[in-house]
Amino acid sequence: MKTLFYVEDDDLSREILDMIVEDMDGYDLITFTDSSDFVSRVNQLPESVVLILLDIHLKPYDGFEMLKMLRQQDRFRDVPIIALTASVMNEEVNRLKQAGFNGAIAKPVDQDNFPGLIDEVLVGKSIWSIISHIE
Amino acid sequence: MASITAPRTAPVSDDVPTYIPTQSAYLRSIRTPLLLVIVLSVIVPAVLVAAISSAVNINNATNRAYEQMETVSTLKVSQIGFWVNLLEDEANAIAVDDEHLLLVRQAEPNSAFPTLRDQAQADLDLLYTQALFQTTQFESLDLIANDGKLIAGTERRPLLFQPVDAPQPGEIVIIGPLVTEGELAMAAWYPVFDGDRFLAYFGGAVSMDALYDILQDQTGTGEGIETFLVDAEGHIIASGEDEDLEDDHVHVLGETTVDFMASLDMSDNSLVRISEFDSHTGEDTFGVVDNSLPLDTLLVTEQAENDVLNAAYLSVLGSAAVTFAAVLIVIVLGVFFIERRIVRPLKTLSTTANQVAGGNLTQRAVVNRADEIGVLATSFNTMTDQLQGLISGLEERVELRTRDLQLAADVSTKVTTELDPDQLLPELVEQVRSAFRFYHVSVFVYDPKTDTVDLKAATGEAGAQMLTVGRSFNLGRGDTGVVPTAAKTLDYCLANDVTKSEAHLPNPYLPDTRGELALPMIVGDQLVGILDLQSEQANRFQDDDIRVLGTLADQIAVAVRNAQLFEVVQDALASAEQANSVKSHFLASMSHELRTPLNAIINFTKFILKERMGPITERQADALDKVKTSGIHLLNLINDVLDISKIESGSLALIVDNDVDIPHLIDRAAATTDVILADKPVALKMDVAADLPPIIGDKQRILQVLLNLLSNACKFTEEGSISVKGYQDGDNVVVQVKDTGPGIAPEDHYKVFEAFQQTQTGLDQASGTGLGMPISRRLAEAHGGSLMLESAVGEGACFTLTLPIASELLEVEDA
Numbered sequence: 001m002k003t004l005f006y007v008e009d010d011d012l013s014r015e016i017l018d019m020i021v022e023d024m025d026g027y028d029l030i031t032f033t034d035s036s037d038f039v040s041r042v043n044q045l046p047e048s049v050v051l052i053l054l055d056i057h058l059k060p061y062d063g064f065e066m067l068k069m070l071r072q073q074d075r076f077r078d079v080p081i082i083a084l085t086a087s088v089m090n091e092e093v094n095r096l097k098q099a100g101f102n103g104a105i106a107k108p109v110d111q112d113n114f115p116g117l118i119d120e121v122l123v124g125k126s127i128w129s130i131i132s133h134i135e
Numbered sequence: 136m137a138s139i140t141a142p143r144t145a146p147v148s149d150d151v152p153t154y155i156p157t158q159s160a161y162l163r164s165i166r167t168p169l170l171l172v173i174v175l176s177v178i179v180p181a182v183l184v185a186a187i188s189s190a191v192n193i194n195n196a197t198n199r200a201y202e203q204m205e206t207v208s209t210l211k212v213s214q215i216g217f218w219v220n221l222l223e224d225e226a227n228a229i230a231v232d233d234e235h236l237l238l239v240r241q242a243e244p245n246s247a248f249p250t251l252r253d254q255a256q257a258d259l260d261l262l263y264t265q266a267l268f269q270t271t272q273f274e275s276l277d278l279i280a281n282d283g284k285l286i287a288g289t290e291r292r293p294l295l296f297q298p299v300d301a302p303q304p305g306e307i308v309i310i311g312p313l314v315t316e317g318e319l320a321m322a323a324w325y326p327v328f329d330g331d332r333f334l335a336y337f338g339g340a341v342s343m344d345a346l347y348d349i350l351q352d353q354t355g356t357g358e359g360i361e362t363f364l365v366d367a368e369g370h371i372i373a374s375g376e377d378e379d380l381e382d383d384h385v386h387v388l389g390e391t392t393v394d395f396m397a398s399l400d401m402s403d404n405s406l407v408r409i410s411e412f413d414s415h416t417g418e419d420t421f422g423v424v425d426n427s428l429p430l431d432t433l434l435v436t437e438q439a440e441n442d443v444l445n446a447a448y449l450s451v452l453g454s455a456a457v458t459f460a461a462v463l464i465v466i467v468l469g470v471f472f473i474e475r476r477i478v479r480p481l482k483t484l485s486t487t488a489n490q491v492a493g494g495n496l497t498q499r500a501v502v503n504r505a506d507e508i509g510v511l512a513t514s515f516n517t518m519t520d521q522l523q524g525l526i527s528g529l530e531e532r533v534e535l536r537t538r539d540l541q542l543a544a545d546v547s548t549k550v551t552t553e554l555d556p557d558q559l560l561p562e563l564v565e566q567v568r569s570a571f572r573f574y575h576v577s578v579f580v581y582d583p584k585t586d587t588v589d590l591k592a593a594t595g596e597a598g599a600q601m602l603t604v605g606r607s608f609n610l611g612r613g614d615t616g617v618v619p620t621a622a623k624t625l626d627y628c629l630a631n632d633v634t635k636s637e638a639h640l641p642n643p644y645l646p647d648t649r650g651e652l653a654l655p656m657i658v659g660d661q662l663v664g665i666l667d668l669q670s671e672q673a674n675r676f677q678d679d680d681i682r683v684l685g686t687l688a689d690q691i692a693v694a695v696r697n698a699q700l701f702e703v704v705q706d707a708l709a710s711a712e713q714a715n716s717v718k719s720h721f722l723a724s725m726s727h728e729l730r731t732p733l734n735a736i737i738n739f740t741k742f743i744l745k746e747r748m749g750p751i752t753e754r755q756a757d758a759l760d761k762v763k764t765s766g767i768h769l770l771n772l773i774n775d776v777l778d779i780s781k782i783e784s785g786s787l788a789l790i791v792d793n794d795v796d797i798p799h800l801i802d803r804a805a806a807t808t809d810v811i812l813a814d815k816p817v818a819l820k821m822d823v824a825a826d827l828p829p830i831i832g833d834k835q836r837i838l839q840v841l842l843n844l845l846s847n848a849c850k851f852t853e854e855g856s857i858s859v860k861g862y863q864d865g866d867n868v869v870v871q872v873k874d875t876g877p878g879i880a881p882e883d884h885y886k887v888f889e890a891f892q893q894t895q896t897g898l899d900q901a902s903g904t905g906l907g908m909p910i911s912r913r914l915a916e917a918h919g920g921s922l923m924l925e926s927a928v929g930e931g932a933c934f935t936l937t938l939p940i941a942s943e944l945l946e947v948e949d950a
Contacts, residue, residue: 010731012731012734012735013731013734016734016735016738016742019738019742019747023747086726086727086728086730086731086734087726087727088726088730088777089723089777091786093788093790097790106730107730107731107733107734108730108733108735108736108737108738108770109734109738111738111742112741128790
């Protein structure tokens, strides 16, 4: 089982992603309700995480601070970290790129496209799926 | 002087043309006519005087010669008269002797004593022979009867006797001198009377030696005067010159002389002057003819013309020489005078004039004379003084104007560089004040809202105080003063002496004001404000100043107006920027806030449709499908509005890769058409070259364009086909999407690419946002490519997307 982490304070967003991953064979999703939740629980969790999805508007640490903290730990240094955000203005995307995110997925999430994106990230690609033309 | 009329020659210095007298100009110099006048005025009278004096001389000489010849002639006549008297006396002495008388009575043919005749004749012969020795003048002595018969005598032949009609007692008859038988001869006959009875003539041939002596005697007659006797035929009978008579004592005067002599009217005059007749000597001669001789001949006294006139000619020659010498002296003196007194001073003056013409205005002519040239030099100096004054005055004026222009230029610079009125006006008033050295300068700006002119800038401490207190004139209320008057009339208002002006209102802050000028600042026909200038001197403002300052006021007006407009624009720009920032912020927030609920709507609807929450009915699925479609439409709308907003704010940034696989993107876009086309009878024809090179670009954005082109074609095509062509064209990759839809009228083509401008067909199809094509075109252009449309109503539409393989606009980011 490949484990994905998702830090998100919006209940509906966590529920949707739970349902999407539920439908993906071989993947397991652990969600955190906030950055404080993540920080308090992360050490008790299995180490086999393959991907971390971060909302940006988090508390008390926002997405960028989270990224910074994660990159400082050996455990998460090489784990791809993807921003999952509703803020898709150019300057925000550029900030994400410069901060060192491996990609970004715009909200609303395209559930049909999502598994393919995860596959791409796991083979080492950057994904910047910020234009969410959902069909 | 010569230089003025001389032709222009090549300038010797850079710019100043110099007049150089040429050789021919020397001939045209004033000295030539002057000299001519002098010479003529000397020569003409000199020649006239010489000619007259020569004529008089010659005349006098001629007269003198004539008088001399007359004297000689008279002398000769009188000497000949004496000689004739001597002949008479000698004849008389013999004739009246009693013995002789007795013998003659006896011997004469009518004698009363015929018997005694022969004896008497013999006695007489003897007597005459003896008497002949005693006479000096007779060469023979004879007694001849009146009929010419010889009675007695030494010759016993009748000699040179002509009978006389009525012999008178004591009257001797002279015959000759005349030529007879080739000889020159002369005879004298004395009538012998017995009481009253004529007896016979006594006489004989006369010796002409004495006559010759008289004619030859030149004592006191002067050189060259000849006298000779001429008979009626022109024979020269006797002459003072022996050689004249060599040829048998007969010379005939030249024929013209003979005629001339014959023509002489000697009836009244015993002396007649003759001139220029041909003498027997062949020379031109003067002469005097005298007919008063007691002989049958004329006495001619003559003198060669040359002898007479040579002296006169000599004197003429002398006077001519003197005249010539005098003329020569006059010419030399004249040349000297002209050169020294006229030409040289004029040349000096001309040189000075040339130097002045060359720009050396300090040069002056030397004035050391009181004559016309001195006056000319003085006039020239006066003229040069005025010229110098004029030029230096001109320089001063130019300096003033330059200052004005410099100020105008400075103001212009200010106008273009300083747009902040709060900065501009204080600097302007200070600049104008110092440039023109005014007492005070201020600018009032017109406010149309209040109909007032308000003090906005003023110089000095007084200005600062007035600005603090505030100073304003209400035009509507009828405020008086120089400033409001100028504002109301839109023309300058001048109080050149405030003590005499009614327009001027005294200002307690400016106690030293003596003159005030208010100039309206006008742009177009609108009052912008008033430029107010104050001076400490009365009559400081002259027409020139007012003109220049008026121009300055207009310039300041433009500056103020520009500044005002700039202020307005700045305000508008600031509020526009603020509005834009608000809009961007709003859009970003809206986008963010809408996406989160849309995330739930779209995804949960999809989960239900996939029956993740349990089975649903067909109707429920149908309804949920509409919810999903609407949700997606709303999402697309949000995306497009966001894109347009980015594009219009210029903040659209491409995420550039260097391996964009166009065929792959076409496939991904084409895969979406199935849903849209559903069961419409439309065939999708793909013709994409397999070997298209990867290009530099933004994958997502290019996909967005392709999706837009294909969904657009699908939406508008009800039947027929959609053809997608992909190929390489030089440095570009071209994707063509052609449909068989209703087409677009050419006049509507621009609307296709214009945001929020849908065509009628687009409006008919309510599903689009109308922003897809404008965004697509901008995205293509952002790649350095293009998106073109070819279409007409009823002929379908063909969109051509051209993208450069390696666009120069894009930089691959390091990711």
